[in-house]
Amino acid sequence: MASNILTPEARQENVKALALAAGITPEQAAERLDGRVLCTFNREDAAACQFYEELRPVLGRTIDVHDTPDGRRYLVEMVIGEVEPRGGAATVFVGLGPDSCCFSSVPAGVYSSKPVHGALSVVAACYGAAVAVHRAVGEGIPNPPPEHLEIRYDEILPDLSVLSEAVDMGGAYLAGAGAIGNGFLWAARHVDLRGELRVCDDDIVSSGNLQRQVWFEGDDIDAPKASTLCQKAQPHIPGCRLKPEPIRLQDLPIRTGAWLKRLIVAVDSRRARRELQNELPAEVFDASTTDIREVVIHYNNAVSDLACMGCLYKADEKEASQDQIIGEHLGVSVDEVKSSRISPAAAVAIARKHPHLDPDTIQGEAFDSLYKTLCATGKLHASVGKQVVAPFAFVSVLAGTLLLFEVMSRLARPGSVQSNEWHLSPWREPFSQGRMTRLRFSACECCGDSARARALRGLRSKLWAS
Ligand SMILES: [Zn+2]
The missing domain is CATH 3.40.50 (Rossmann fold)
Structure with missing residues (x-):
């Protein structure tokens, strides 16, 4: 592949992923990947x-x-x-x-x-x-x-015939124009998707992203992900209007009334998924990857009594310790890390600890993205938690493709899919126990039994009915 794809930073992301997965040193991984x-x-x-x-x-x-x-x-x-x-x-x-x-x-x-x-x-x-x-x-x-x-x-895909039909998404939102969002629109080149899709992402393309974000090339580095993805994919998906929003979905200015009916989730963190669930989408299609090991597809809607993204991606100990590691290495508090994006004050604090960074450049970036970049470029010699290791490109493209199949199946054949969660390995045959029905988690911060969660569920059901 042309050298404007496998940049040194992109190669480094692969080295890190392979070294951790195979239990070898980065030097050994680099030699193999050569x-x-x-x-x-x-x-x-x-x-x-x-x-x-x-x-x-x-x-x-x-x-x-x-x-x-x-x-x-x-x-x-x-x-x-x-x-x-x-x-x-x-x-x-x-x-x-x-x-x-x-x-x-x-x-x-x-x-x-x-x-x-x-x-x-x-x-x-x-x-x-x-x-x-x-x-x-x-x-x-x-x-x-x-x-x-x-x-x-x-x-x-149990009913393969949906791939040959026009499927209208109406007005839908895609949260995340990274690896899985790229994969979703990569597979969509081959189907007849209709409607309008607003692609929300506040990030820009980095050199390391080329390792797995399949639409992006060297010339796109530093360009906004949302508009770059829409611009590149649009000619291949003529039936569906792609509209870029260079902002996180949770920060869109017009978020009142029945605004979020259909949400497709392709973000890269558990916390972002909970935040998105709290935007009260009537219907959610979600795909995630667990480093190189697993792809998870999830669906929920406002009227079912099954799990939501808050149930599936609840805050866990791993996330808490990850926040702590990121905070310590960047030189900011855990509370700041929890706010997801680097504030002006946090940018100054980070630049104090890492003088090669410019506060104006890193401001607004996601904490875990900056942390990943610093680890990949060898600026941090941290014991990197598995959650921040990027998967290989085929894992993300598979996740995006299966997300597309989920959207098309559910929309073209309502009621045909019974399970709400599907786990599969990108390395092996899918197995039937991988499809499961997960019930609501009573202490879920988005849909659980607390008064706030109950009120939110009520609002969401109204939106579904509207
Ligand atoms: Zn829930």
Whole structure:
């Protein structure tokens, strides 16, 4: 992939993620990630070309990908379809069929050169990237892909026919134009989404973000995420009007009345999810990642008695200790960290402890983003908690894609999805126990039994009915 994607900062994010996941030193991780992956396929094979076109931009954000050998060594050769391996590297045989894709160390069964639905090829590419990353650099990663990984598309999306229909979102909001928000609109290139989507994010594109935010390139560094994402994705999603809001959804000026009917959540912290739930959305679609290990999809609405984001992402000890670590390293109080964004006073305090930082530049930035950046650039030698480690690109793109499928399924087939929470590993087949129904948590700060929570629930139900 072009060097304006895998910048030194983007590579550093991958090094950190791999080092922590595989239990190796950053030096060892950097050495592994210096390798390359070769893809071998027949240019006349439409399914193989489709798969490669989706694999390259996703896998290429983790490790260099080539489709023509240059005589130097490759760590892994992905052999897509019915072609002979060139040899000289560990081989992953990619099988593509109408109902599933599979990745195996031996030639993999049935193959069809007929392309599948474009959105399913994004799914295949994400799992293909997982297997390639594991075989190339992932020794030591817990719960790795099996020798033969088969992903059935109907286990990812039970009613595949929704992908071929126009789905109208009405007036919806997307909170977060980062990795998962990028993934959502990346997969949406292949479907017929209608309506209007307001994309809210107050952050700007950083060099490290290129490691996983699939629409962004080197030229976008320092540009606002919301407008950059809308501008890039809009031509590919002509039926849905994308409107950028360079502000956090919780800070939008017009937040009165029945304003937030449909909220799609792609933010990167537990606390932000609770804040968003307290904005009383009538309906919530949410996707999150737990570093590289897990993708979680969640749904709630005002009339069900099931869990909300406050129940699912309640403040826990890990979050409290993370706040403390961030506060100590940046030189501010825990209460300040809890306010999420760096105030003018906090910016001055941080710059006092870290003189290379300019208070005007960091003001308004999220505490955990700044902390992540400082860790990634080696300015902080902290024992980094797992919560602040970025996932690999394929994990975020998969999460965004599944979020899109959730929105389309719920809107096109109301009542068809019973569970409200789905956990799956981006490295393995989905398993049926991963789909669950989580009930309300009685002490939830958003929907629990306290008088305030009850009043909020009442308001939210009215909004749903309006
Ligand atoms: Zn709740």
